[in-house]
Amino acid sequence: MSKYLKYPTVDLPNRKWPNVSIEKAPIWCSVDLRDGNQALATPMCLEKKLEFFKLLVDIGFKEIEVGFPSASQIEYDFLRHLIDNNLVPDDVYLQILTQAREDLIDKSFESLAGAKKAIIHLYNSTSEQQRRITFKKSKEEVKEIALFGVDLILARLDRLPNTEVLLEYSPESFTGTELDYALEICEAVVERWRTKQSSCVIINLPSTVEMSTPNIFADRIEWFLEHFSNRDNIILSVHPHNDRGCAIATAELALLAGAQRVEGTLFGNGERTGNLDIVTTGLNMYTQGVDPHLDLFNIPDLSEKYHKFTKMDIPPRQPYAGELVFTAFSGSHQDAIKKGMELLNEKDKADDVWDVPYLLINPKDIGRSYEAIIRINSQSGKGGIAYVMEKEYSLIIPKNMQPQLREVVQKYSDKVVHELSPKEIYDILRKEFIDLDQPYKLLGYKLQTDSITGEVIFTGELQISQTSISISGSGSGAMDAFINSLGSVITSNLEVVEYYENALCSGTDSDAITFLALKIDDDIYWAGSDGSDSSLVNFTVILNCLNRKSING
Numbered sequence: 001m002s003k004y005l006k007y008p009t010v011d012l013p014n015r016k017w018p019n020v021s022i023e024k025a026p027i028w029c030s031v032d033l034r035d036g037n038q039a040l041a042t043p044m045c046l047e048k049k050l051e052f053f054k055l056l057v058d059i060g061f062k063e064i065e066v067g068f069p070s071a072s073q074i075e076y077d078f079l080r081h082l083i084d085n086n087l088v089p090d091d092v093y094l095q096i097l098t099q100a101r102e103d104l105i106d107k108s109f110e111s112l113a114g115a116k117k118a119i120i121h122l123y124n125s126t127s128e129q130q131r132r133i134t135f136k137k138s139k140e141e142v143k144e145i146a147l148f149g150v151d152l153i154l155a156r157l158d159r160l161p162n163t164e165v166l167l168e169y170s171p172e173s174f175t176g177t178e179l180d181y182a183l184e185i186c187e188a189v190v191e192r193w194r195t196k197q198s199s200c201v202i203i204n205l206p207s208t209v210e211m212s213t214p215n216i217f218a219d220r221i222e223w224f225l226e227h228f229s230n231r232d233n234i235i236l237s238v239h240p241h242n243d244r245g246c247a248i249a250t251a252e253l254a255l256l257a258g259a260q261r262v263e264g265t266l267f268g269n270g271e272r273t274g275n276l277d278i279v280t281t282g283l284n285m286y287t288q289g290v291d292p293h294l295d296l297f298n299i300p301d302l303s304e305k306y307h308k309f310t311k312m313d314i315p316p317r318q319p320y321a322g323e324l325v326f327t328a329f330s331g332s333h334q335d336a337i338k339k340g341m342e343l344l345n346e347k348d349k350a351d352d353v354w355d356v357p358y359l360l361i362n363p364k365d366i367g368r369s370y371e372a373i374i375r376i377n378s379q380s381g382k383g384g385i386a387y388v389m390e391k392e393y394s395l396i397i398p399k400n401m402q403p404q405l406r407e408v409v410q411k412y413s414d415k416v417v418h419e420l421s422p423k424e425i426y427d428i429l430r431k432e433f434i435d436l437d438q439p440y441k442l443l444g445y446k447l448q449t450d451s452i453t454g455e456v457i458f459t460g461e462l463q464i465s466q467t468s469i470s471i472s473g474s475g476s477g478a479m480d481a482f483i484n485s486l487g488s489v490i491t492s493n494l495e496v497v498e499y500y501e502n503a504l505c506s507g508t509d510s511d512a513i514t515f516l517a518l519k520i521d522d523d524i525y526w527a528g529s530d531g532s533d534s535s536l537v538n539f540t541v542i543l544n545c546l547n548r549k550s551i552n553g
Helices: 032-038 046-059 073-084 102-112 128-135 139-155 179-194 214-227 247-256 278-287 299-310 331-347 382-393 399-416 422-434 478-488 534-552
Strands: 027-030 063-067 093-098 117-125 164-172 201-207 234-240 261-264 440-449 456-464 467-475 494-503 512-520 523-529
Touching: 027 234, 027 278, 032 046, 032 063, 046 063, 046 073, 046 299, 063 073, 063 117, 073 093, 073 102, 093 102, 102 117, 102 139, 117 128, 117 139, 128 139, 139 164, 139 179, 164 179, 179 201, 179 214, 201 214, 201 261, 214 234, 214 247, 234 247, 247 261, 247 278, 261 278, 331 382, 382 399, 382 422, 399 422, 399 512, 399 523, 422 523, 422 534, 440 478, 440 534, 456 478, 467 478, 478 494, 478 534, 512 534, 523 534
Parallel strands: 027 063, 027 261, 063 093, 093 117, 117 164, 164 201, 201 234, 234 261
Antiparallel strands: 440 456, 456 467, 494 512, 512 523
């Protein structure tokens, strides 16, 4: 295939980043209000931008790119509103973007008047493609544009006498720029800045277009840092985009390679395929025991506000935040999760190491709930169905009954072709195992105890289909006497093999349900019964087993 050229690798035989671990969170910079906002079909109004800014501050961002004030009146007004109304905490840097043009830089300085801390983000296109196609300029001419911008900023610093100003420079697009040339132009920018300023320069290396696998990007970062003349003069930042779907991996590997700062948006919103997803990246660190230094632990609230501000929906399979990411439909997954949760509950220690199959993180840590972990459709297994009944109704389905319950739930799910709610499953349980009165129904009964033998004597009226029959029998107990009384109308051998009773949570129709397994000749049938008369419950559950045999054959 010759239509697409292979991205060049880096000659880095002794690369160190593969043997490094992420031990601490980077400096985070949110670009939701600029990169994310410009990617919206309908950009945010001033009110929503203000609300979003407050959210970002509450989450813990100390660097927030608020816009391109020299290119948009609403972004200029927004920045002025933040400063004039003292809405920016003292430890938060306001970051603004500008090109190397005198009029734009003048407007940028005007917009920042009165700010306590500011990052002026200067950028120009340095990629081979942009130089050749868009601007038709040489490497030297493109470098002069960057240095011209630095000079313009330096000449105007006295306009912000009470503002701590940092310079950020981005060679756009770093991924499309020859590595040695990116190094050359960034070193020239830093040298020009530090002739008059002692502060470090943020060198931001954006994968404006993601063009390679993450490992090659990490190689580029490590090479860049190894060859930079004075590493201590810069803060190395990355700004990954997601064209190949690898932005998070690109950021993580860049941190291994020495990057100190990461730019991105909350849920990856941005031009084309989007920016780095900071929520996912931060929570990835959290699952590895690294504090992300961002409050990402109320995902439902964060998701709701994000949708309110941007009108963007979070996909159901989005890591951590998606509706279905803590949900298992597969039977084997459900069973493993159920067993893991049970084991965790037995330990009953909040600080125990999280150890549940298929769940990377405790949903409660990020404001999610256990109730949605297992949901039921035609792919679900017996363990998942039992888990839902236990969590929603405090109803423990006996282990040996679970396959029979799964069979009827699966048949129903195949028929309706949708996910089943807990109530639908409970209704199926009642219909198929409990609320049965055909063909057998007990119309009335009486129990007596023989004063001589001590045996229990049962007499009653049994309805079979539309016919009523008197039955009687005796035995060592009431249930034994009832089974013996059925011998006059049922020729099969009957034997109770398992018996369970459990209490239910409030909101159900009864306080307890009894489950019983009845062996009828060579087959075992499960059924249930509930009510206030314990003897009647026991007689009815036996008849329900017979009813299930009659229905199912």
